[in-house]
Each structure stands twice: as C-alpha cells, then as structure tokens.
Amino acid sequence: MMNDNNMSTVTLGMGCFWSPDALFGQLRGIIRTRVGYAGGTLDQPTYRQLGDHTETVEIDYDPRILSLENVLDVFWSNHNPFNINDYKGRQYQSLVLYRGQTQLNAIQNVMQTREEQGKGKPDTEVAPFNRFYLAEDRHQKYYLKRYPSAIEELSKLFPSPQELTNATLAARLNGLAKGYTNLRAILDEIRTWPISEEEQGNLLHLIQRIKW
Numbered sequence: 001m002m003n004d005n006n007m008s009t010v011t012l013g014m015g016c017f018w019s020p021d022a023l024f025g026q027l028r029g030i031i032r033t034r035v036g037y038a039g040g041t042l043d044q045p046t047y048r049q050l051g052d053h054t055e056t057v058e059i060d061y062d063p064r065i066l067s068l069e070n071v072l073d074v075f076w077s078n079h080n081p082f083n084i085n086d087y088k089g090r091q092y093q094s095l096v097l098y099r100g101q102t103q104l105n106a107i108q109n110v111m112q113t114r115e116e117q118g119k120g121k122p123d124t125e126v127a128p129f130n131r132f133y134l135a136e137d138r139h140q141k142y143y144l145k146r147y148p149s150a151i152e153e154l155s156k157l158f159p160s161p162q163e164l165t166n167a168t169l170a171a172r173l174n175g176l177a178k179g180y181t182n183l184r185a186i187l188d189e190i191r192t193w194p195i196s197e198e199e200q201g202n203l204l205h206l207i208q209r210i211k212w
Helices: 018-025 068-077 101-116 148-154 161-166 168-178 183-190 197-209
Strands: 008-014 030-038 054-061 094-098 125-128 132-134
Touching (some): 018 168, 030 161, 068 101, 148 168, 168 197
Antiparallel strands (some): 008 094, 030 132
16 A cells, blocks of 8 residues: 555564564554564474574565654564563564664664663664564464454455555554554545545545444
8 A cells, every 4th residue: 555665674573473563563654564483593484383583573664754763762662672571582582683784773873872861772682684484374463353344344455365464554453453553543644645535535434344
C-alpha cells in the first residue's frame, strides 16, 4: 500500500517476536514487518530447532517518514536489554543487525545519546546483518490472526499468507489487535496513502466491517 522505492531495512531482536511485530507494524513510515530467525550460524532454523539464532523482527521502513534513529528509540524504549524475561540464551536477546556503515553510525550515535541522557549503555549485541530466515506462517501477524473476522476480510485483498505477511495494512491492524494503536489513527493514515480515492474508500469500508 506504500511506496517502497525508498525503503530501508533493519533487523531487531527484543525478546519474543510477536509483540515487536505489532509494536513496529503500527508506526507510520513502516512499510512491512516480518518475524524470523537471525544472528546465528545454523542453516534453515525453525521455531523448534533454533540453534544459535535469535527471534527477530525485520522492518522495512521509509526513512523520509521514519528515521532509523526513531526506530531505535522505539526499540530501546520498549524492552530491557539487560535481562529479557529472565532468559539468558540467544533465543531472546537484545540484538541489532545493521546493513552498512551508515546504519552502524546511526546505531552508535543513538546508543551514545541514550548514555548521555542517563539511560545507561544498552546490553545489546550489534552485528552486521548476514541472513534472515522467515519464521513459520503461524508466527506472522500473530495478534491479528486471533480475529477471524479480520483474516476473512483481509483475505479478499491478500489471498496468500505471504501477501498478508508483507502488507502494510496487515502490519497496522496487527498493531491495533495488540492495542498499540487505535482504529481512528489507521483510518486517518489511509486517507494520506498515495492511492486513488476509490481504493482508499474500499480499504476504509473493508476495515470497518471487521468485528474486533
């Protein structure tokens, strides 16, 4: 639904990946979210055989609307990087996987600023991105899938699981299902999307038919 010609991508770990998927998915400027496994060495990890990978959310965003610094502020303000759920393994750890020197510079700047603000140096692993393995379909848009009416209506627009996972609209509604945003904010944003008036109207009507 949004233009991805200017898209940037970052991969983050902050505990169980269901909530981060919804947290970031509801933000204006986020184009797409997907949950999966990254940061380790095991080939083709699964939820049951994770190896040394970490649960992560991969975020595609438009830096003209939402900067990486903004994304990182949300990231560090919404989990405890020192101790995630009293869990010491790699499955749930604070992790940032960067793509290129520009992203690394932004990460280091945000960490330094937070230290200067008295928020401490985050116990977050920062490493170059290598590979992201998409998690099983049942983990994608987890909270949204608790609402059969939402999935029924959205399947008219996104007939395949992959299309639903990658949809900006599904990301926003997953945030709504978790309670991170409200319906009014989503409807107002859709009216700003670069699509025709007819397409906007169809989306607005579809969303308002959903039984939450």
